[in-house]
Amino acid sequence: MGRGHMARRNTNRRVGIADVAEKAGVSHATVSRVMNGNAAVDPGIAARVRAAAVELKYQPNPVGRSLALGKTDTIGIVVPDLANPTFQAILRGLSIAAAQDGYRVLIADSSEVTSEEAILAGEARRRCDGVVLCAPRMSDAELEELAPTLHPLVLINRTTIATNTPSLSVDYGQGIQELAQHLVTLGHRRLVFLSGPEHSSSNRQRLVGLDQFRKEHPEIELQMLYGGSNFDSGHDSTEAIVASGATGILAFNDLVAMGLLSGLHERGVRVPEDISVTGFDDIPFAKYTTPPLTTAAVPINELGSLAWRRMREQIQQAGEATTQAQDEFSPRVEIRKSTAAPALKPAS
Amino acid sequence: MGRGHMARRNTNRRVGIADVAEKAGVSHATVSRVMNGNAAVDPGIAARVRAAAVELKYQPNPVGRSLALGKTDTIGIVVPDLANPTFQAILRGLSIAAAQDGYRVLIADSSEVTSEEAILAGEARRRCDGVVLCAPRMSDAELEELAPTLHPLVLINRTTIATNTPSLSVDYGQGIQELAQHLVTLGHRRLVFLSGPEHSSSNRQRLVGLDQFRKEHPEIELQMLYGGSNFDSGHDSTEAIVASGATGILAFNDLVAMGLLSGLHERGVRVPEDISVTGFDDIPFAKYTTPPLTTAAVPINELGSLAWRRMREQIQQAGEATTQAQDEFSPRVEIRKSTAAPALKPAS
DNA sequence: GAATCATGAGAAAGCGTTTTCTCAGAGCGT
DNA sequence: ACGCTCTGAGAAAACGCTTTCTCATGATTC
CATH class of the missing domain: 1.10.260.40 (lambda repressor-like DNA-binding domains)
Incomplete structure (x- = not known):
């Protein structure tokens, strides 16, 4: 008291x-x-x-100092799911970079409860000198309304119309097209995209990218199946994948791909001999799956450390209009052993 | 200013x-x-x-309130390496449990720099209402000296003589013995333990456990090789493992095991037909490796949420002596597909 | 009607630190 | 010796909020 x-x-x-x-x-x-x-x-x-x-x-006493100085030397981050290795890696990148400037990171995990996000973001902002929203799931309208109240704010994998909110994005549309192109180059003609969560902005980008891909490759069969965003959902997709007859699978992310790899192995379906599988993100595990996973590498540690640099720029320019920095990363396709030419199957 | x-x-x-x-x-x-x-x-x-x-x-304003009330509603956690999924899961467990009581978590990652730990712990403690030290790497003497200054403190995977510091431990010694016993029960006679970081308290417990195991099983050949604590170090151990002639491998943790699985696959060594491999911790990926990994499951989300409960008890009893809570978890061996009876090899 | 009691809202103090304002003392020039 | 200027340290205010202390007002009792 x-x-x-x-x-x-x-x-x-x-x-x-x-x-x-x-x-x-x-x-x-x-x-x-x-x-x-x-x-x-x-x-x-x-x-x-x-x-x-x-x-x-x-x-x-840091609290007394914070009151006198009007700053806390902390940054808040809101993530949709701290169990996701991509977000873990972003957190780590942010945490390490910020620590080098004497800042600490305060976590808020919305656990994919979209209605919690704005509340958590506001609360984090009040406790901290700035906030990073990592792949926020809220609608564009909600984000547009909320963003000005959170300044200084850095967005990861979302953008706003606001001209003073740095935003770091990954061109998921381009990445998924390159992965699809890779499969086609290997000779695959029947593909499946295991799509992710509906509220995920990056999923929508993949869908847009694949629409474009279809237009450019009318001869390729590209089916959509729902694959969720984690191991279990990928694993659960095994039967549907086998039933689809596709030889090339584009999983929403590496976790889904890993779950699927495991399911296919259990089913006796050989990767890449029988089916090729790709992921997305290149989480640290992707090199060590069996077989090592072909994926589109997102520089997830760099996302975190660049988020800090953009945040720091805003903090240092307090009160001044800043030129919005829109950083877009192009994923780099990392070809490993989970993709190969489709087997020549006897006609049946 | x-x-x-x-x-x-x-x-x-x-x-x-x-x-x-x-x-x-x-x-x-x-x-x-x-x-x-x-x-x-x-x-x-x-x-x-x-x-x-x-x-x-x-x-x-949370800062004004914190000064007036003498509390911040935040908890600090110091982890040796935020890239480690076990620590990530502990962080997530702590974060979710604390959030339910209106507390947030502030991160400090010492990045395995032992000399940084005490500094980070002190700093986290000043900014927060309490601090969790997760698998601290500092010496016993340093920990005994530091612990009283951090009250309220919760330790994970360390203990102190101090009577008012809750400590959550995992019986790694027992867990590794059970894994070894599992391999022996399957018929393995030549084992290797891929040991972890020297400063790791949990590694020392495994070594003590294996000493005991050797005493009880003089007929079993148990070699020690250094395997580090991550994928790369596990992967790098492949040749040494193959050269050892062992048929049963006890890896320090799941990451080392995964790296090894991948290396063995590259080498054409079949798991579990040619070599059985076990891990430790049961990180979320362990079910989805190819083959799914036999491991000793540490309830890593529960560690985080119990750490919060112990912290909350101390915060709520401010100034009063508390009965120290020593919680010890017994790992549960999770038998999956990476272990089987050793192949009968033709004599050569 | 006066005395007493209870209640609620404003004044004040404090949490710990930073920094502006004020003033005393030292130094310098005439 | 006096006047002026400069410097540095204490007094004071402020950051935003919580809660104790004080007092005015209304209600109750005699």
């Missing part, structure tokens, strides 16, 4: 500037000046202050 | 209690009482205050 006129309780109270001031025989303003080096202080006085601080093991 | 007698700058300042007070024609203390419901306020006045708050879109 807060406190008014009551005498201060000393129980468990940590050492503050007032204690150091008393010990050194100076005012608390002087202690603050010495600790921060913000103004000239007589060297003899400064030495006394430092000795007192060391003796009392003084550490400044 | 802080500010003294200067007139308040209104630029970019968010709406505060003073603004609501002015709008409603009451004092800021009354606004605080209405927003918190802490004391009786005339219903008519309360309605005016609420209307003003809504009209001005007032949201309390």
Whole structure:
């Protein structure tokens, strides 16, 4: 509970500037000046202050400093699902980059509950100096309304009309087309796209990319099946994939692909001999699946560290209009062993 | 910058209690009482205050509240490596459980730099209401010295002599013995343990467990090879494993096992026909490796959520001595398809 | 009608720190 | 020696909020 006129309780109270001031025989303003080096202080006085601080093991209270300075040196991030390795890697990239500038990261996981996102984002913003929205699932209209209230804000995998909100995007449409092209180049003519969550902006981009692909390759059969976004949903797609007769599979992401690889192995379907499988993202596990997974590599650590750089730019230019930075990453197709030419099957 | 007698700058300042007070024609203390419901306020006045708050879109400033209340509603966690899925899962478990009580989690990743840990822990503790140290790599002596300064503290995979520090542990020694026993039961006589990082407390427990295992099974050949703690190091162990002649492999963790599975596959060594491989932890990928991995399941989401419960107990009993809670989890061996009876090899 | 009691809202203090304002003391020039 | 200027440290205000203290007002009792 807060406190008014009551005498201060000393129980468990940590050492503050007032204690150091008393010990050194100076005012608390002087202690603050010495600790921060913000103004000239007589060297003899400064030495006394430092000795007192060391003796009392003084550490400044970050909350008091935050109130006085109007900043917290923390960044919030809202992720739709912290179980997703792509988001984990983005978090790690952001966390490491921000730490290098003395900032920490506060997590909010909406657990794919879209209605929670705006609430979590507002709350994170109030507690922090800025907020990163990672693949937000809210509608475009909601995002347009919310974005100005969150400044400084960095978006990952979404954009807004707002001219001062940096946005880091991956060209999922182009990536999925390149993966499809890879399969076609290998000779595949019957493809399936295992699509992801409906509210996922990156899924919509893949769908747009595949529409374009169909237009350019009318001779290719490209079916759509729902594959979700995790292992289990990929694994659960095994029967539908086998029934489809397709020889080339484009999974929504690496997790779906891994689940499918496992399901196909259980079913005795050989990858890539019988079916080729691709993923997306190139999470760290993708190299180590059996067989190692062909995928479109998204520089997910770089996304996190660039998100920090864009955030830092806004923080440092507080109050000034900034030129919006729209960064778009092109995924790079990483060809591994899960794709090969389709088997020549006897006519039946 | 802080500010003294200067007139308040209104630029970019968010709406505060003073603004609501002015709008409603009451004092800021009354606004605080209405927003918190802490004391009786005339219903008519309360309605005016609420209307003003809504009209001005007032949201309390968490920093001001934290200073007044002496709490931040955040928990810090220090992890040795945020790239490790076990730590990611612990973080997720902690984050979700704490969020249910209105707490957020602040991350500090020491990136396996042992000398950074104490500094990060102290800093996290000052910014937060408590701190969780996850598999800290510092020495026992350093931990004993640091622990009292971090109260309230929860330890994961370490213990201290301190009687008021809850500690959540996994009996790695027992788990590795059960895995070894599983291989022996299948008929394996030549085993290798791919050991993990030297500073890892859980690795030491496995070594102790395997010493015990050797005593109880003098007829079993059990070699030690260094296998590190990630994919690459597991993968890099492939040749040494093949050269060892062992038919049963105990990998330090699931990542090492996955890397090894991939390396063996590349080498044309069949799992489990030619070599059986086990992991540890049961990260979400373990079910989906090819073949699915036999492993010792650590309830890593439960570790995170129990860490929050222990933390919350300490926060709620502030200043009182608490009975130390030592929670120990027994790993559960999850038998999947990466282990089988050793092949009968022609004598050569 | 006066005295007493209860209640609720404003004044004030405080949480810990930063920084502006003020003033005392030292130094310099005449 | 006096006046002026400069410097540095203490006093004070502020950041935003919570809660204690104080007092005015209305109700109740005698």
